[in-house]
Each structure stands twice: as structure tokens, then as C-alpha cells.
Amino acid sequence: TQLLEQSPQFLSIQEGENLTVYCNSSSVFSSLQWYRQEPGEGPVLLVTVVTGGEVKKLKRLTFQFGDARKDSSLHITAAQPGDTGLYLCAGVGNYGQNFVFGPGTRLSVLP
């Protein structure tokens, strides 16, 4: 069983602060995805990283895939209350359709 760990589990910060959350595994994945989930809704895909060492930016969010394709990080610059939610990483295995999720990081950004 491929397991993903995420840290921290909970994070509460003030608006305007920067933060980084981590996703780690002992297994290699063909790609890794980050989803955000808001209360009462299903997760929504933010980004997919495919190549080891890849960095992708989505406005104030920066995603990095580790060189060995076992870990990833999500950095948020100048966090806003709208960033509040549960951030889930998912490792994608064979054929691009086997998704394994981490336990998530619950982020709260206070105004």
C-alpha cells in the first residue's frame, strides 16, 4: 500500500503570512496532485506535477515536485481568508488513474 503523509495536520495563520505544507511518501508516483476542499463540498483539483523537480505557480500558490518524485510542497504567499480549506495531496500511480490521498492539511487564515 502506498502511503502519503502530510504536514502539518493543522495550520492557523494571520492574513498576509506565508506558509508551506508538505506531502511525503516512501513510494514513487508517476505524478502528484493537490486538491483543495471547502466545507460541505468535494475536493477540487489545483494542480498536477509530473516531472521530478518541477515547479508550478498558480497566482500566490507555488507547487514543487521532489526530484525523486516521492514528495511535494505547496507554498502560499500572502495568505488570504479565501485560502482557508483542507489541502489534500494525491499520488497518481499507473495509467494515470490510481489515486492515493494523504490525510490533508487543514488551513485557517484569519482576517
Next chain:
Amino acid sequence: NAGVTQTPKFQVLKTGQSMTLQCAQDMNHEYMSWYRQDPGMGLRLIHYSVGAGITDQGEVPNGYNVSRSTTEDFPLRLLSAAPSQTSVYFCASSYTPWTSGRRTGELFFGEGSRLTVL
């Protein structure tokens, strides 16, 4: 813009009762799956299907059955509900990467079904 539709949104059962959670998607996705979400444990895969007539077990299949008679529908059946099945259930679908010209799929989730078993 229906996407993935789950019903019901809320359900309370007594131990031993049976029920079916419905899931339908209108995106012509081949891949469909059911997850359960429990505090601190993320999303755990129950069953999945890569096309009509094909289903397979995920990480936590015990106590659940599925079938896939059409591309659109993927119902999840609880045959004899137990308190350990109290959870939020999500249905998700994905396009097939290799027929879409992409390296990987993307899961589209429903809004979830909150189930309580007393």
C-alpha cells in the same frame, strides 16, 4: 453544469439496514470511484470502475458493493449498515488520460453524502 451528482446528501440508518448511495456523471468519464472521508484519515478508496461492466476493490471494500451497468451511473450499496460505516462518502469520476492526450487523470467529485449509522 451538473458534473457529478450524488444522492442523498444526508442519511441516517439503523444498524443492519441496507441502502444505496446514488452517483451519476454527465461528462462521459470512463473512470468512476467511491471514497469515504473520515477525520484525520483523508480519502480512502472503497471501489472503482474503469468502464461499464468492470469494477474492482479499493483500499476499504468490506461491507460495500458496487455495479456499473452504464457509463453514467455508479451506485454504492451498503448491505447491512454498521456504526463503523458512519462517514462522508464521495463519488468521483475522471477522464481516461490516454484517450484525452494527457499524462494523468483528474478527479471530479460530487458534493458528498453524509451517512450516520446508529
